[in-house]
Each structure stands twice: as structure tokens, then as C-alpha cells.
Amino acid sequence: MRYFEDVVVLTRKDLLLELRARDTLPAMLLFVVAALVVFHFALPADAGELAGLGLLWVAIVFTALLGLSRAWTPEREQGVIDGLVLAPADRSAIWAGKAIASFAFLAAAEVVALPAFGLFFSGLDAAVVAGVLLADVGICAVGAFLAAVSAATRARELLLPVLFLPLVIPIVVGGVGASVTDAPARYLAFLALYDALFATLCWASFEYVVTE
């Protein structure tokens, strides 16, 4: 159970840091609402409900990107990452803690974004919410991992969207499918499969990202 304690401690550290500094979450909230307003003007009048639901997914992915691009900045600037790697804990716990913290931020942003979407565009049903939750798991698992990869490069934040977007295409397919079709079950199952596959891969290979 040491492992879970480590993950909890690392998650708590990120949440506490955000609570005190308020760096990321306000930016994500403002961004997602502003993006929804932009989408209103980007859609022609007769575009219909389904186009709006598609754009909701664009908003979610880019809001997540905004938060993730800064996910490892405190660690890097203060040299915390070296300390974490030296700590007598499994390295994958560092990734798990960061992914859970990112998930918390993204979910908090969506607590505002989904009602705002319902207000501006169309009502949401349970399938959309379930799709968003499942997609968040995948986005944060892969995103926290790739943010660590891009933080280790010279290009830093610039590289994250380039690495992230090709990997997130299946999530968008699953999410949009769950939102716009009448039979969302298989799309939700697909999202769950994606989460399981990529979370396992990230968990197994994170050690190689932070060590040499």
C-alpha cells in the first residue's frame, strides 16, 4: 500500500500548490468559456445541435492541453523532479500523482464548461457526461505522460500539442460517437479500452522518461 500512499501524497502536493498559487485552473476556466463563445460565432446559424456537440470535444481537448502544458513547470523550475526521482518510491507514482491532479483540474473546468455548454448550445444527456469522464481519464493519463516527455526536451511546451494531438484522435472519435449517436455503449467501451491500454503503457514506461 506504500505505492498508493505515495500517489496520494504527490497528488495532494499538486492540489495544494494550485490552491495556493492559483496558476492553472482560472486560466482553464476562462479559456473554456471563451472558447465556447468563439464556437458560437464559428458555427453558421443552421449548423444544428450535432455540430455544437462536436465542438464541445474540441474545447475539452484544448482546455486540457492548456492545463497540461504547465503541468510540470513547477517541478522543472524548482528542480523538484530530481528530488522526486531520487526519493525511495516507484517512479510511476510520480506520473500517477500528476495524472490524478490533472484530472481534478480538468474535471473542475468541466463542472463549469458543461453547464455553460448546456446554456449556450443544447442540453446534455448522461451519455455525454459519461463520455467526458472516460475521455478525461485517457486525456490526463496520456497528457501527463507526454507533458513530462516534452518538458525533458529543448522545445518544452511547444512540443506537447504536436505529440499529443495524434494520440488524442481516438478519444475524440469515441467521445463524439458517444455524444451524437443513439447507441453510445460501444463508444464508451472503446474509450474505456483506450484508457486501460494507454494508462498501462504510461505506467510501465514512465520510469524511462525521468531517468537515464
Next chain:
Amino acid sequence: MLAGGLLVAAVALIAYYAPLDADQGLSQKIFYFHVPIALTAYACFGWGAWKALRVLWKRDEDADLESYVAIHQGTIFGALTLVTGSIWARASWGVWWSWSSRQLVLFLVLFLFYCAYFMLRFSVEPGQRRANLSAVYALFGVVLIPVSFLAIRLAEDFIHPTVFTSHGPQMSGSMFFTFCVAWAAMLATAFALYSIELAGKRLDFRLRELKELLT
């Protein structure tokens, strides 16, 4: 040598031996380039990921370069797949690009993914760190291939509600034989290019080492 011979044989077979397709006529012949090139690209990506696994697992230092070169060849063949597929789409459907062609969409996603691989690789200083990051990303690639394939199949249901069957007519014997020769030729070509690039890169590396020793 073998690759060149096989390529000549394949082109000759495609031009003179394989029968014309009843529906598509001459334009169907690009099939003998397009599909073998696509399968060869998969083989390259798979080989690159296998070498990447060796980097992480066995700490095999040569495998890093081998993985990179394999993925480089795979990306070149992937780009060729996109080009030949686009020409085929133009010839048979009248458009240069069609989102309803699963293979083309999949290759577009993979092409973007592996271009990002090069961006990643070239923004890290050479060394163990770069080998690790490249290898991890290459492993993501082989997981992404089946997942994207599944995703594109699922996406068709809400983007294109009509179900269409994959490659209608079965291949006749002579077509299949030509196809196999073309595939062998592509694999041999990829392997030849892979060996040449690997030898070149290794020579470069040794030359740089010698230069450093001299200065």
C-alpha cells in the same frame, strides 16, 4: 541487388502479367504498389518498435539508431502510401482525398504521429535520455496503430452511415502472385534502404568520434 531485381520483376509482372481489372481497368494496377508499400510501412514501424523495446529492456545501445532508421523508412513508405492512395482515389473515385478510405485516414494519423516522433527526437541532445524518450514514443506508436484502426472503423458509423465492403472482388491467382512479388520487392527495398541508411549513420558517428579524438 536483390531488391533491385525484385523491383524490376515486380514492375514487369504488373505491366505484362497481371490481368486488367474488369471494373477499374488500368488504374487498378496501382494496387500492386499501394498495398505492398502500406504493408511495408507497417513492417518498418513494427521493427522500429521492437528495436525500441530492446533499447528500454536490454539497454542495447545500437538498437536506438536501428529503431530510428526503421521508423524513418516507415515514415517514407507511409508518405508514399498516402501519395499512391491519393492517386488511386483520384483515378477510381474522382477525388484526391476521401475520408471514407480507412487505410488513407489511418496513414494520415500515423504520418502525423511519426512526424512528431522526429520533432521529439531532434529536440533532445543525443544520449541515453534521447534514446529513452524516442523508444517510449515509438512504443506508443504500435499501440496507436490498432487503436486508431478501431477508432476509424467506429467513426465511419456516424460520419458515413452506409456500410461498404472492403475490396469487393477476390483476387485471381495471377493477381495474387503479382501482388506477392510486389510485396517482396517492397520489403527488400525497405530492407536495402534501411541497411544503407544504418551504415551511413554509423559511419557518420564513427567519423565524428575520430574527429573528436584528433582535436
